[in-house]
Amino acid sequence: MIARWFRLHAQSLAGAFGRLGNTPLGALLNILVVAIALALPAAMQVLLTNVAGMAPAFEDAADFTVYLELTVEEDRGRDLAQAIGARADIESTRFISNIEGLSELRTRSGFGGALDSLTENPLPHVIKLRPRPATIERLDALATELDALDSVEFVQLDRQWVERLQAILALGGRMADIVTALLAAAVLLVIGNTIRLEINNRRTEIEVLKLVGATDGFIRRPFLYTGFCLGLLGALCAVVLIAAGLLLVAGPVSDLATLYATDFTLARPGLRSIGILLGGGALLGWVGAWIAAARHLRAIEPV
Amino acid sequence: MQKRYPGGREALAGVSFELARGELAFLTGPSGAGKSTLLKLIALIERPTRGTVLVNGQNTSRLTRRRIPKYRQRIGVVFQDHKLLYDRSVFDNVAVPLVIAGMTPREIGKRVRASLDQVGLLDRESHRPITLSTGEQQRVGIARAVAGRPDVLIADEPTGNLDPELSLEIMRLFVRFHEVGVTLLIATHDLDLVAQLGQRRIQLVGGRLAGDSGA
Numbered sequence: 178m179i180a181r182w183f184r185l186h187a188q189s190l191a192g193a194f195g196r197l198g199n200t201p202l203g204a205l206l207n208i209l210v211v212a213i214a215l216a217l218p219a220a221m222q223v224l225l226t227n228v229a230g231m232a233p234a235f236e237d238a239a240d241f242t243v244y245l246e247l248t249v250e251e252d253r254g255r256d257l258a259q260a261i262g263a264r265a266d267i268e269s270t271r272f273i274s275n276i277e278g279l280s281e282l283r284t285r286s287g288f289g290g291a292l293d294s295l296t297e298n299p300l301p302h303v304i305k306l307r308p309r310p311a312t313i314e315r316l317d318a319l320a321t322e323l324d325a326l327d328s329v330e331f332v333q334l335d336r337q338w339v340e341r342l343q344a345i346l347a348l349g350g351r352m353a354d355i356v357t358a359l360l361a362a363a364v365l366l367v368i369g370n371t372i373r374l375e376i377n378n379r380r381t382e383i384e385v386l387k388l389v390g391a392t393d394g395f396i397r398r399p400f401l402y403t404g405f406c407l408g409l410l411g412a413l414c415a416v417v418l419i420a421a422g423l424l425l426v427a428g429p430v431s432d433l434a435t436l437y438a439t440d441f442t443l444a445r446p447g448l449r450s451i452g453i454l455l456g457g458g459a460l461l462g463w464v465g466a467w468i469a470a471a472r473h474l475r476a477i478e479p480v
Numbered sequence: 481m482q483k484r485y486p487g488g489r490e491a492l493a494g495v496s497f498e499l500a501r502g503e504l505a506f507l508t509g510p511s512g513a514g515k516s517t518l519l520k521l522i523a524l525i526e527r528p529t530r531g532t533v534l535v536n537g538q539n540t541s542r543l544t545r546r547r548i549p550k551y552r553q554r555i556g557v558v559f560q561d562h563k564l565l566y567d568r569s570v571f572d573n574v575a576v577p578l579v580i581a582g583m584t585p586r587e588i589g590k591r592v593r594a595s596l597d598q599v600g601l602l603d604r605e606s607h608r609p610i611t612l613s614t615g616e617q618q619r620v621g622i623a624r625a626v627a628g629r630p631d632v633l634i635a636d637e638p639t640g641n642l643d644p645e646l647s648l649e650i651m652r653l654f655v656r657f658h659e660v661g662v663t664l665l666i667a668t669h670d671l672d673l674v675a676q677l678g679q680r681r682i683q684l685v686g687g688r689l690a691g692d693s694g695a
Contacts (some may be wrong), residue, residue: 181582188579385563388523389577389624390553394548479525 185398193402197410205406207371211411215458216418218357219446223419225349227444231375240335241320243304244378249328251275254302257328261306266319268307275300300329361461364411368404368465375403376473380465384479397470401463408462412455419446489519493687496531499665504658507667515667518684519634522665524548526574536631553581556625558635562617563684564609570596570602570620571605577628587630599653615646622653632663639670647673655679663674 197204243261245254256271262270273281278300283292308319316334324332376383386396427443434441446454491512499505507515520526521533524540532538536554543551558672561568564573578588596602599619601612618638625633635654639647651673654664658679668674675682683691 180584184584185579185582372587381563382565382567385565386576386580387549388525388552388557388563389580389628390551390555391547391580392549395549479523 179366185395186402189398190406192399194217196399197405197406207367207407208410208414210367211407211458211462212368212414212418214360215412215415215424215454218353218360219415219419219420219450219454221349221353222450223444224347225353226420226446228349229346230441230444241306241308241323242333242335243306243323244330244333245299245302246302246328249302250282250300253328254304257302257326258306261304261323264314266309266311266317268309270304270306273303273305275302294442295363297458308318314478353356362407364458364461368407369469371407372400372404372466372469375400376469377475380477382403383474383477387477388479393474396474397467398411400470400474401466404462404464404466404469405459406462407457408465409455412436412458415454415458416451486544491687493683494531495684495687495689496693497682497689497692499663502658502661503662504655504664505666505680506677507665507682507684508669508671508674510669511689512688513684515684516636517687519557519636519667520667522632522634523555524551553577553628554631555627556630556633558618558621558625558633558638560640562609562621564617564620564624566608566610566689568608569605570601570607570609570612572613573609573620573659574624574627577624581628591627591629592623595627595660596620598626598657599623600652614648618642618650619653622650626657626662630667633640633657633665635664637668638666639668639673644651644673648676651677692695 245257247258251274254274258270260274261267275298279292279298281301282288308316311319320332320334323329383396423443423445430441430443495518504680507518509515517526521528522535522540524543528541535551538551539645540551565576574592574692575588578591583591585614593602595604596605599622601616601619601623604612604616604620609620612620618641622635622638633654638654639650640651647670650665654666655677658664681693682689
């Protein structure tokens with residue numbers, strides 16, 4: 178029974194590849210359409226993953242940067258940092274003098290040459306502080322309190338830009354979801370239409386098969402496999418397209434990273450993502466074929 | 481049984497007969513007498529308007545759409561236009577009902593060759609049907625119909641496109657199957673041919689039973 182099941186499925190699978198091979202050009206065009214439709218949302222996901230990777234680790238998100246007034250002396254700044262660090266709601270503080278700040282800026286911004294031409298240090302002293310975990314309201318209150326201190330110019334919540342970036346990423350993610358849904362529907366339609374044409378082309382054969390006692394499942398199976406193969410091969414091509422795309426942008430990205438003096442490298446989709454893409458493509462092909470077969474096979478009856 | 485098509489044309493009106501297991505009968509009558517309709521009722525291509533078709537004790541009116549395939553696997557059908565699959569070899573054409581029935585490749589090979597041997601086409605198994613003559617194509621169709629060892633074999637004008645000599649050859653083939661115990665019902669308008677063979681004749685005229693040479 179099981180051997181029979183495997184035999185029938187193996188026959189259908191071999192038959193599906195065989196038929197794709199019978200019309201190589203048409204099959205190739207279909208596969209490419211599917212590949213492009215799958216590659217677009219997958220590429221968006223790769224892009225989003227990379228942008229998200231640029232955001233600092235989440236633990237930095239609650240950090241405050243306290244900019245002192247330019248007139249404040251370094252010793253006074255260090256005292257203030259210690260005083261703030263002694264508060265119960267502060268976990269740690271780090272004092273960054275304007276000299277350290279400038280050298281850090283020199284190495285990280287890539288503006289080294291421009292900075293050398295400055296005659297005096299334009300930067301204030303800075304206190305980086307990490308509050309103990311608290312609600313957002315408490316953190317905001319803390320920020321206001323620190324801002325009110327003498328010799329503090331202003332307080333910046335590092336959380337803000339992280340939140341903004343995350344909001345942008347969330348928007349990007351939502352747009353990627355919409356594009357994914359639309360293009361998945363496109364894949365369903367393309368494969369469904371291909372299967373519909375295939376069914377029409379093989380009308381006589383289907384009639385004969387029904388006459389000699391083929392079940393609906395038997396007649397449907399080769400079409401499902403054709404859809405499955407189209408989806409899977411399309412997804413494989415999509416993987417190749419994305420790999421090629423990454424290869425093409427890798428050079429410019431590393432140039433850009435050098436200019437910004439970061440060691441950023443492109444994150445490549447992992448095996449899991451590739452697996453999802455291949456599985457998704459095959460599944461879409463199968464489902465698209467199923468819908469077309471359910472609609473059109475029933476209408477063909479021997480006369 | 482009775483069959484009325486939409487539009488009111490009555491193809492069969494009160495036809496009733498019985499075909500015993502292992503019997504051979506020719507269904508004769510002029511065009512439009514209802515021969516094809518009768519065979520279609522047996523193959524469940526059409527359903528009777530009234531009356532019942534019993535095959536092997538099974539009432540075909542009670543078969544749901546889902547169960548038709550299983551039923552048809554027990555019926556061998558030969559068509560006037562052969563209805564072969566022209567993109568496959570002779571072997572594959574004869575193998576179709578056996579593949580559907582889920583037989584092992586070994587069993588399929590044995591049965592296909594046995595069937596092709598019976599119709600005298602064993603040496604053509606790898607040919608494409610299109611390269612064969614009409615008579616040979618019809619014999620492939622017959623081999624396909626008997627490969628699954630059906631309960632009953634029905635044929636609709638199997639010699640309709642053949643010259644008298646080939647027709648006789650095909651009909652002799654059917655008689656030979658009858659001699660080894662196959663149940664057959666063969667529709668034909670060729671009365672001379674039927675007379676030559678001296679088998680049971682069921683005559684239809686205008687959808688009614690006009691004669692039955694004996695059961």
